[in-house]
Amino acid sequence: MTSNEAHPARRPAAARVTSRDVARAAGVSQAAVSLVLGDKWRGRVSPAKADAVRTAARELGYRPNLAARSLRLGRTRTVLMVVPALTTEFFARVYTGAARAAADHGFGVVLYPSPEGDPSPPASANGSVRAPVIRDPFDSAAATLDGVLASSMAAEALTTLRNADLPLVMLDSDPDDDRADATVNLDIADGARQLTDHLSALGHRRITHLTADVRSWTFGVRARVVADRLHGVPGALLRRQPAALCVDAGLQAAHAALTGPGPRPTALLCDDDTIAAGACKAVRRLGLRVPEDVSVTGFDDLALAVAVEPELTTVRLPAEEFGAAGLRALMAVLDGRPADAPTLPVELVPRGSTAPPPDAPGNAAHPGGT
Template sequence: MAAEVPTALAGRATSKDVARVAGVSQATVSLVLGDKWRGRVSPRTADAVRSAARELGYRPNLAARNLRLGRTRTVLLVVPALTTEFFARVYTGAARVAAEHGFGVVLYPSPEGVGPARDPFDSARASLDGIIASSMAAGALAAVRGGGLPLVMLDSDPSDAAAHATVNPDIAGGMRRVAEHLLALGHRRITHLAADVDSWTFRVRAGALAEALGRVPGTRLRTERAALGVEDGRRAAERVLSGPGPAPTALVCDDDILAAGACKAARRLGLRVPDDVSVTGFDDLALASALEPELTTVRLPAEEVGARGMSALLAVVEGRRSDGGEVPVELVVRGSTARPSAATGP
């Protein structure tokens, strides 16, 4: 049973005081407050130590401990330019888990949105404990990756030899659900409005869509590429919807931004969504429910991806095994999809 906390100790306690109040050794206090107790100390004992530290107002000397361990307790999160809320949500999840473990997160968007980014530190190896990076910024900080820092990739190729772990939303599963939804509605002429970005995540989307649609005879799939922007999506959709030959009855867009452009194109051409053409997105941004009709899309749990990514990185930093894992996704069916009309045919 923990001892009563002496009033005189509040705010100026030492680890020895915490040990006495919790009824444990100083070594146990160090394990618990250093977050190295799992498998060595019972959860009940760990709770008693944390409770005693809170009651005493004890704050470990983090600077001295970090110097002793050779750590900065700082993690770099590399993402594309923050043009959508998705990566802001990733940051929120990562920062929450980091704070729970006494780590800070430096957010570094790749200046060009995708591709290489400059090292933001004079010596990242000396300034960081690890890196989390999105596949859309996979070329970023190549020098740092080569320096042996722990690296966790998000939404990235699991076979990436440079990464210690990957954390991926089930991108392929999400796109398969989109295809199955449209096929069940009766769509057979489908155009993929594909992001014109050379990234693992978009290659997976294209492959999963083609595979799913290819299982149903008579289905025709066309691909039209577009940069990631509303106006780029609008122009691409206008090319498809006003081009020669039978128009598609459904547009499958690689993200909600492109889908917003597709809906804009349909209105400009005098077409109705979903009466004349169905439209789907990917991500489930706030924009998806702001459109009229609201957008059928795949919900990616961005905060959970960020949280899992940080948990995986902390495991690597502490020498524990981490396989990252795959995060389930959800198809959210809204008003932008319906059966093809008799006038347009399947």
């Protein structure tokens, strides 16, 4: 056996990318790289150079020495994101946006699903709903976190963290709530206005609001706005039917709304696309048609919205940008800067699940109200 056979050639380890490499690729100084990656560049580095630094860092695969930086800054470079449930598509997209923004700042995001915030509590073997077991993970974790990003639907999980005096940014929460250092919202009120006005413009007057059976600021806003928009509409009849955030609950709530006493509603305005999908099933099971007999609207514009037939008229929420905006606000709080706490715009997406009511001219000819 030759020496080469006894000791096979080893591939040299890849050299670690340094801040000097990033500076060279971006055409800036190392000081500028430190300012940009430490999110302290505003007013000191131009936006164009900051973008060049972030792009170079991503393309080169630059990873800062987090241990050394933590010792220097007194930070763990870790934030906690508290959401109602991991199985919810909307919050998965919010997390994706937050994680991408965190990576630009050299931070990591730990995701925690709050049991009491889960809108679909588990059932026991005999079918009864059992209360979730709450295990507080924060007592031991608080010392390893720099800050918290939390949905209002999981706010009750945050008592220990508030007591630990950690920076807190709330998502989709009452802006007057003084528990948070900053609040980042979607324009939920405008989304509810657009949906209600859409149905009203089509001629609907008998509308049942399938309300999410979740105690949360965001769903309270929707209920108030829908009622306010219909209050001045002549002949409007608004009813409410609560439903958990799942397809089966939407089906049951819609069935109750469509078969209850009094005139049948011509439109079902749902707080969530999953509720709306269940409502569409209920309409069909009663031998009715969507939208010719009953119009149905959703909220969120999940993948489910275009999986049903006809596709759902709904409100599109910029979930990833929402998460990124929340993370940026938390970074500002950590740096002692004023937090930009925007209200992000939402968009009505008319599709085939809405049309004029059955007694309106052209009902079948104009699906979606176009």
